[in-house]
Amino acid sequence: MAWRAKLVGVAAVGGGGAAACYLGLVSGAMPLDVGVGRRIRPLGPQVVDIRAPRDVVFDVIAQPYLGRTTRAMREKVRVLERGSDMVLASHSTPVAGGKLTAVTVEAVRFTRPDRVEFRLVRGPVPHVVESFVLTTTEAGTRLAYEGELGTDGWALGQRWGQLVAARWEETVTASLASVRHESERRAALR
Template structure:
């Protein structure tokens, strides 16, 4: 093998290895298997606000939100949420969210319950270094207004800001899905629509 062939083969091997490392790092970050918290160039962005009106009493809506963490979860919920540790008003839980194809992101969050009007989440491990969220439940003449707000933080200035925008979109879609499921089940339980 000539010198040019060896150089070309060596360059190809280095390029392949670098590509494999980059792909592995990306998959690790997307699925939260490799959390990145550098504390450098932190950028914060809001999550929400989102809200949904539920034609059911606040206690019913609160119980539905707390059930997977403090009570008995359905089989469908257990496929998405695993409670790692539980107390009377707080849980540490792993949440699985489909990302793309067979990719699944697993985040670990503390979930604190203030009956009957508030549920707070704080990210422990995930695809970004910082997330705090809250669900507020307010009584209305028709039933309950469920509101969501939060903030998401990323590192590395503009690169992190770009990543945060991508993650925030999926995060808010997951909350919207939760809202629809809670509204449907609460209204089914109370027979109101």
């Protein structure tokens, strides 16, 4: 009987440890970057056509980082360090139906007027690089997003990467829709 009690205790501790690891990974509080079994998968591409000039679209993307952060964006983006063409920023994203908040820290580089690049510093996976590329079209601007996400741990890490990438791309889709809406609003006011 004593061995059963010990087994239940070990299982409870192991389960609690697994839950703590999961929460740490999801929230970005415990990033796992061991450099072993790295798997890379693409993010995107996603393309959005926007009826606004390229400089307006660039300014909308850059605003929360290089300018004054709006009240609505303060809950999502916090600039930790700012340079002339690059910032270090934390991004907060609700996950698990809003029960948890994933926090990532990213270096964001700006090349006016056509490119914004993101590189993950800390988050739920060890490697993410992304870019927003802006090109002028007859109707306004084409915003193209693409990137890559990398995980460690071979097949298990790859599965984790699929879960993270799905939520990551949902967040990017919402962000692109917001950029489109605000850019077109600003262009109409010109």
